[in-house]
Amino acid sequence: MTVKHGQTADERTGRDPGHDDARPAGPEDRRGLITELVLDRGSVSAQDLSERFGVSVMTVHRDLDELQRQGVLRKSRGVATAQPSGTFESNVAYRRRVNTDAKKAVAAHAARLVEPGASVLLDDSTTAARIIPHLAALPPLTVATNYLGALTELSRIENMHVVALGGTYDVQHDSFLGTTCVEAIRSMRFDVAFVSTSAVTAGHAYHQEDRIVAVKREMVAAADTCHLLLDHSKLTRGALHRLLPLDRFTSVIVDSATPDDALSQLREHDVRVEVAPDAG
Amino acid sequence: MTVKHGQTADERTGRDPGHDDARPAGPEDRRGLITELVLDRGSVSAQDLSERFGVSVMTVHRDLDELQRQGVLRKSRGVATAQPSGTFESNVAYRRRVNTDAKKAVAAHAARLVEPGASVLLDDSTTAARIIPHLAALPPLTVATNYLGALTELSRIENMHVVALGGTYDVQHDSFLGTTCVEAIRSMRFDVAFVSTSAVTAGHAYHQEDRIVAVKREMVAAADTCHLLLDHSKLTRGALHRLLPLDRFTSVIVDSATPDDALSQLREHDVRVEVAPDAG
DNA sequence: TCGACTTAACAAAATCTCGTGTGACGAACA
DNA sequence: TGTTCGTCACACGAGATTTTGTTAAGTCGA
Numbered sequence: 001m002t003v004k005h006g007q008t009a010d011e012r013t014g015r016d017p018g019h020d021d022a023r024p025a026g027p028e029d030r031r032g033l034i035t036e037l038v039l040d041r042g043s044v045s046a047q048d049l050s051e052r053f054g055v056s057v058m059t060v061h062r063d064l065d066e067l068q069r070q071g072v073l074r075k076s077r078g079v080a081t082a083q084p085s086g087t088f089e090s091n092v093a094y095r096r097r098v099n100t101d102a103k104k105a106v107a108a109h110a111a112r113l114v115e116p117g118a119s120v121l122l123d124d125s126t127t128a129a130r131i132i133p134h135l136a137a138l139p140p141l142t143v144a145t146n147y148l149g150a151l152t153e154l155s156r157i158e159n160m161h162v163v164a165l166g167g168t169y170d171v172q173h174d175s176f177l178g179t180t181c182v183e184a185i186r187s188m189r190f191d192v193a194f195v196s197t198s199a200v201t202a203g204h205a206y207h208q209e210d211r212i213v214a215v216k217r218e219m220v221a222a223a224d225t226c227h228l229l230l231d232h233s234k235l236t237r238g239a240l241h242r243l244l245p246l247d248r249f250t251s252v253i254v255d256s257a258t259p260d261d262a263l264s265q266l267r268e269h270d271v272r273v274e275v276a277p278d279a280g
Numbered sequence: 281m282t283v284k285h286g287q288t289a290d291e292r293t294g295r296d297p298g299h300d301d302a303r304p305a306g307p308e309d310r311r312g313l314i315t316e317l318v319l320d321r322g323s324v325s326a327q328d329l330s331e332r333f334g335v336s337v338m339t340v341h342r343d344l345d346e347l348q349r350q351g352v353l354r355k356s357r358g359v360a361t362a363q364p365s366g367t368f369e370s371n372v373a374y375r376r377r378v379n380t381d382a383k384k385a386v387a388a389h390a391a392r393l394v395e396p397g398a399s400v401l402l403d404d405s406t407t408a409a410r411i412i413p414h415l416a417a418l419p420p421l422t423v424a425t426n427y428l429g430a431l432t433e434l435s436r437i438e439n440m441h442v443v444a445l446g447g448t449y450d451v452q453h454d455s456f457l458g459t460t461c462v463e464a465i466r467s468m469r470f471d472v473a474f475v476s477t478s479a480v481t482a483g484h485a486y487h488q489e490d491r492i493v494a495v496k497r498e499m500v501a502a503a504d505t506c507h508l509l510l511d512h513s514k515l516t517r518g519a520l521h522r523l524l525p526l527d528r529f530t531s532v533i534v535d536s537a538t539p540d541d542a543l544s545q546l547r548e549h550d551v552r553v554e555v556a557p558d559a560g
Numbered sequence: 561t562c563g564a565c566t567t568a569a570c571a572a573a574a575t576c577t578c579g580t581g582t583g584a585c586g587a588a589c590a
Numbered sequence: 591t592g593t594t595c596g597t598c599a600c601a602c603g604a605g606a607t608t609t610t611g612t613t614a615a616g617t618c619g620a
Contacts, residue, residue: 056611155449164456166446166464169435176444184446336581
């Protein structure tokens with residue numbers, strides 16, 4: 001399996017830094033591992049999972065119920081089955097625990113593009129949201145987003161001008177979408193926007209959901225400069241709906257784990273690529 | 281700058297509904313008392329407060345910092361000074377700890393006016409927000425609001441259709457205001473709206489803030505039926521900006537502690553008044 | 561109907577959160 | 591320049607939340 005445990009939960013250990021070989025395993029981690037297993041093997045039985053993680057079947061059921069609620073998998077009489085490709089990839093809950101380090105690095109790099117006093121637009125991506133802590137250092141800033149989690153985080157920063165784009169709440173993304181949102185964006189203007197997407201191929205950005213595409217497009221249109229935030233995992237995939245050609249973005253920021261051929265492929269399409277150095 | 285840690289937590293009292301006379305004194309209560317003291321005496325020293333409540337000076341400092349952040353008072357080298365009159369009255373943090381029981385009762389009563397499947401509009405008042413737990417029982421419902429705290433709470437309810445009105449974030453109210461918000465409301469239509477305000481006299485509702493008035497007016501206009509939620513403390517005050525005449529509301533809901541003369545005064549103005557029974 | 565899978569309910573355990581104090585350190589006042 | 595005030599960093603403990611297992615009572619499919 002070769003799980004690179006990309007510490008989803010921050011260090012909850014505390015004391016005894018010496019040896020932790022196997023069993024910290026909070027429920028969050030376990031669910032992450034279950035997800036990978038199911039995604040990898042197509043389906044796994046609850047019984048199997050129970051033994052594998054050394055927890056009761058009840059606990060496994062609870063995990064599976066939660067993952068099912070998040071839309072990551074389906075469960076039916078003892079077996080967890082992977083969701084048809086793509087549909088789970090746009091879940092906050094799922095996205096939030098994937099490639100955390102890469103996202104942090106990209107976000108940190110992106111934050112440097114924000115001038116003091118600027119108006120900033122963030123989309124409903126976990127990557128864009130990771131910029132926020134960096135933004136805290138340079139108010140007065142205007143930051144707009146349709147991502148509920150980000151709004152909550154922003155609201156706690158002092159001297160920060162926070163704008164909510166309205167819309168209909170979407171559980172899967174924890175964000176506000178729809179006409180209301182699009183209209184709201186249309187009536188504003190931003191210095192810089194940070195947008196992410198789930199897939200990039202052949203000089204185009206893609207996303208598997210229609211209504212998300214509509215919002216992101218409007219975001220790009222409403223900003224003077226617009227940066228696309230990616231991690232390398234996005235570069236090998238495709239998705240249903242075409243978002244925009246990459247040259248519509250002022251720059252595309254990727255993490256340092258991006259393979260060279262992917263980079264040169266991007267550059268072929270006249271895209272200004274920036275590689276974010278590893279987080280320090 | 282400094283990132284502010286968590287919101288003031290909501291009721292953490294829990295059990296023991298009977299009597300609390302003197303010494304449980306959570307920080308919330310203590311801050312309430314500090315507020316009263318400062319409001320009453322104009323200014324109080326940290327030293328004084330430390331002795332009066334039997335806590336360390338450090339703790340007093342933390343209290344004062346928090347209250348200052350909430351806009352209730354100012355603090356400078358050991359003394360806390362009252363904020364110019366009125367400005368603190370519209371703070372979430374301040375409002376949230378006043379007349380909790382009355383608000384609960386009013387909210388519970390108001391919730392009965394919501395039909396299953398209805399579209400509901402809530403303003404940025406703590407009273408209106410208290411309706412939410414009752415709403416959880418009857419989805420599918422559409423609920424719109426500009427109150428961030430309420431949005432967060434709503435987002436956790438399953439099968440609930442949640443709509444965010446956009447706008448510029450306002451720390452004092454923990455809500456979104458401004459043109460964006462007004463425009464968003466204007467483009468929608470609701471079955472029922474629940475609105476509160478800070479003062480009622482002479483057949484009119486008042487509020488001390490301009491931009492809030494603008495939003496509330498639009499809310500009333502956008503709803504087929506609209507109910508004004510009050511507790512008795514609002515009936516003896518006035519405020520700067522006139523909101524609307526009371527007969528614009530389908531009904532006015534008050535708590536049972538409302539004095540009789542206040543009730544009859546309301547009825548004189550052709551207002552349909554409903555008295556919410558005490559919470560059970 | 562049988563046997564598995566599921567869920568509900570309760571209690572125990574692990575964990576996290578919050579409020580608080582202490583002492584060290586820096587900043588402001590006199 | 592010394593003294594007082596304010597803040598930071600850490601630790602401790604009570605209380606609340608979350609996580610978990612167990613037992614018992616459903617459900618579903620064959």
